[in-house]
Amino acid sequence: MKEKKRFLILSLLKRKYKLNRNTELIFSTPFECLISVILSSQTRDIVVNRVTKVLFSIADSPEKIISLGERNLLHLIRQIGLYKTKTKNIIKTCKILLKNYNGVVPNNRKDLENLPGVGRKTSNLILNIIFNKKEIAVDTHVFRVCNRTGFAVGKNPRLVERILSNIVPSNYKLYVHNWFVLHGKFFCKARNMCCKICILSKLCKFNKKI
Structure with a gap:
């Protein structure tokens, strides 16, 4: 062309x-954005928003997600496609955020893509939406x-x-x-x-x- x-x-x-x-995903913080985007893979945004409305009212930080535990998180996101894999990835991601980044979502591709469940598309979305980078x-x-x-x-x-x-x-x-x-x-x-x-x-x- x-x-x-x-x-x-x-x-x-x-x-x-x-x-x-404006994305159709509903979130209030960079962390909520990260979790929403991870959950959105192979799942409609309307379903993700329905799930995260409940999830974020209970656990809206890495610490709270870990305290929630894998079994409870699994139950809360069971409407999401690939929810078992995403549950494990989210728990692992929260642990890495706390250990390596003081609970803060990193603002570069290399660190983002080291998080379980975050690939190229997901990192580009986060860099664009949250950090105003032209990805x-x-x-x-x-x-x-x-x-x-x-x-x-x-x-x-x-x-x-x-x-x-x-x-x-x-x-x-x-x-x-x-x-x-x-x-x-x-x-x-x-x-x-x-x-x-x-x-x-x-x-x-x-x-x-x-």
Whole structure:
């Protein structure tokens, strides 16, 4: 895709979704953000929010999570996908935070990705949302929209992230993840795409095929 077309796509997304970085996950602190993002893997945000509303009212810090214990945490997050694995990861993460970081969520990729349950996408989200760093997380929505439209074509999320990091102007990097997520949820869906009312229809590679 030519640079001019990419700029038009970004301009349309900016006009549609504004300079909006609000995630659908509900949290009050960096620690709550970390736990919410870990829980959100393969689980809808609405389910995560329902679970964390109860969880954070009881345990909203590494100390409280550890005091809660694995069995009680397992019970509280049982609605979450992969809840058994996530329970173990969260307990381990809380112990590492207390031991190595005085209970504070680290603000760099290396330390974040050393936490159990935190991968590339999760660390990018936390760095962007909490620490205002211009990292672009590539989840299923971002990956789908980028490939389908032709904005950034790659065989895997890491490659798409690398392309986005190179082609997205610096002043858009804080927002582009959320723009693609919202567009993927409401228009460029995995199924039942809304191409007829999509603001990107005239610029989209996929739309030219149908």
